[in-house]
Each structure stands twice: as C-alpha cells, then as structure tokens.
Amino acid sequence: MRATLTVLGSGTSMGVPTIGCDCTVCHSSDPRDKRTRPSVLIEYDGRSVIIDTTPDFREQAIRESILKLDAVLYTHTHADHLLGIDDLRPLSFLHKPNRLPLYAHPDAAEFIRKMFGYIFNANYKFGGLPQVELRPINGSVELFGARFEPIVLIHGDAKIYGFRFGSGAYLTDHSEIPESSLAKLQGLDVLFLDALRYKPHPTHSTVENSLQTVERLKPKRAFFTHICHDLPHEKTNASLPDNVKLSYDGMKLEFEI
Ligand SMILES: [Zn+2]
Ligand SMILES: [Zn+2]
Incomplete structure (x- = not known):
C-alpha cells in the first residue's frame, strides 16, 4: 500500500x-536550515502514525495540519524525542472513550510511566490529561495493516529502537548499527539515518559513518536527519551522492509500506 512520510523535524x-548561537547556519535565511527536533509522520490508508513526540510537536502538528493521530511509536526516552507528550492532548481527546496508543520498548514504557506520573497514575485527578495508553513493544507492531519492526540501534551506552515499515526505515539516534539489525534493512526504498555533523560524537553517527551505512545497505534513497548547525543545507547537499540528501522540516515523500 502507498504511504506518505512527512519529516516533522x-x-x-x-x-x-540553537539558543545562544551566533553561527551562519543558525542565522541562515534558507528555511531548510530551520530544524525542529527529530520526528516523522507516516500516513497510509487514512491512518496517521508518528515516531516520537518532540518538544516541538505542537508546532510541527500545526505546521503540517495534523487533524488526527492513530498511534505513536517511541524510539527512546531522551528529552528531544519525548517531551511533547503532553501536547498529544487535543488529538488524544478524539479517541474518547478509548485512548491513543503509545508504543515503546518495555523499559522505555516504564520510564515514561514514571516520568509522566501525572498522566499515567490513576490516582491523580487532574483535568485535561492526555488520553493515552502505553503499550510495551514485544516484537513487530501491526498497525492498521502495516508492520512496524523495531530495529535495535546502539546510541552511546544505550540500546534504542529504529523502525522498519515496508520499504522504509527510520533510524534516528545511533552511534552504531549491530550486524543483526543491518540484516533487517535489506531491499529498502527509503532509509532515514542519523547524521549529526562531520566531527565524531560519542552517541551519534556522522555524515561519513552514515554514508558508509548507505554504501553497505544500498537503499534507493537515503536521507539524513538529527542534523546540527554544523551542516548548511544547500552546501552539504551539493557534496552528497545523488541518492543521499539531508532531510528538512516539512519534506514529504511517498513509498510502499
Ligand atoms: Zn538520543
Ligand atoms: Zn535525539
């Protein structure tokens, strides 16, 4: 089935x-150099699924006119991927009397439950809470006729999830991709990869590392994400191979899910 992917951030x-930064990319007039925190929206068969809820989720949802949401998948619990959870409220209310499902690794689900006790602890009687429900991921997640397969990634000292869905895969934060995960990423049309900057980083991939991953996996199209202010959009793109591009906020593409 055809699906549309929108880069939310x-x-x-x-x-x-970046707050307090005076560099040329932070002051660029190219809208593609304005990068909100990393997330994607995947739409198919009238359904809408997002990966992660960033602190910019409200702004992203308004910018992309997201009118409904059917599920959220979490890669990990770092603040830049999670803190927009409270802004799920308006879209979660559309699910009443049911709840919007949030899928995460069992440890991540536990972390979210503790960190956002006011949402998940039934003893708290605050009004207007997000109507959400945590569902620990144990193997692939079937969502509305599409299969989302968790892909283990090494992110510094942590193990986190990327996801493969049909001919697409979204691999944000990682410093390394285990062999067992690479084996699950064959035959891709679209591959999203963390490429923070040129300079090495203990918990993130670099342009050079991610180009090596592309070389190895040979997806038809590869897009870099989780990009910092070291990479000006236009100049960096011009230096990349034809099948590899920097993604940017609001970018849309179609693929088979
Ligand atoms: Zn992270
Ligand atoms: Zn991150």
Whole structure:
C-alpha cells in the first residue's frame, strides 16, 4: 500500500537555530536550515502514525495540519524525542472513550510511566490529561495493516529502537548499527539515518559513518536527519551522492509500506 512520510523535524536535540548561537547556519535565511527536533509522520490508508513526540510537536502538528493521530511509536526516552507528550492532548481527546496508543520498548514504557506520573497514575485527578495508553513493544507492531519492526540501534551506552515499515526505515539516534539489525534493512526504498555533523560524537553517527551505512545497505534513497548547525543545507547537499540528501522540516515523500 502507498504511504506518505512527512519529516516533522530534522534537527538535533537542541534544534537549529540553537539558543545562544551566533553561527551562519543558525542565522541562515534558507528555511531548510530551520530544524525542529527529530520526528516523522507516516500516513497510509487514512491512518496517521508518528515516531516520537518532540518538544516541538505542537508546532510541527500545526505546521503540517495534523487533524488526527492513530498511534505513536517511541524510539527512546531522551528529552528531544519525548517531551511533547503532553501536547498529544487535543488529538488524544478524539479517541474518547478509548485512548491513543503509545508504543515503546518495555523499559522505555516504564520510564515514561514514571516520568509522566501525572498522566499515567490513576490516582491523580487532574483535568485535561492526555488520553493515552502505553503499550510495551514485544516484537513487530501491526498497525492498521502495516508492520512496524523495531530495529535495535546502539546510541552511546544505550540500546534504542529504529523502525522498519515496508520499504522504509527510520533510524534516528545511533552511534552504531549491530550486524543483526543491518540484516533487517535489506531491499529498502527509503532509509532515514542519523547524521549529526562531520566531527565524531560519542552517541551519534556522522555524515561519513552514515554514508558508509548507505554504501553497505544500498537503499534507493537515503536521507539524513538529527542534523546540527554544523551542516548548511544547500552546501552539504551539493557534496552528497545523488541518492543521499539531508532531510528538512516539512519534506514529504511517498513509498510502499
Ligand atoms: Zn535525539
Ligand atoms: Zn538520543
């Protein structure tokens, strides 16, 4: 089935422009150099699924006119991927009397439950809470006729999830992709990869590392995300091979899910 992927955010944890920074990319007039925190929206068969809820989720949802949401998948619990959870409220209310499902690794689900006790602890009687329900991921998640397969990634000292869905895969934060995960990423049309900057980083991939991953996996199209202010959009793109591009906020593409 055909699906549309929209890049909600293509930036690193601090976003671009970065608070307090005076560099040329942070002051660029190219809208593609404005990067909110990393997330994607996947739409198919009248359904809408997002990966992660960033601190910029409200702005992203308004920008992309998201009118409904059927599920959220979490890659991990770092603040730049999670803190927009409370802004799920208006879209979660559409599910009443049911709840909007949030899928996460069992440890991540536990972390979210504790960190956002006011949402998940039934003893709290605040009004207007997000109507959401945590569902720990144990193997592939079937969502509305599409299969989302968790792909283990090494993110510094942590193990986190990327996801493969049909001919697409979204691999944000990682410093390494285990062999067992690479084996699950064959025959891709679209591959999204963390490419923070040129300079090495202990928990993130670089342009060079991600180009090597592309070389190895040979997807038809590859897009970099989780990009910091070291990479000006236009100049960096011009230096990349034809099948590899920097993603940018609001970018849309079609693929087979
Ligand atoms: Zn991140
Ligand atoms: Zn992270």
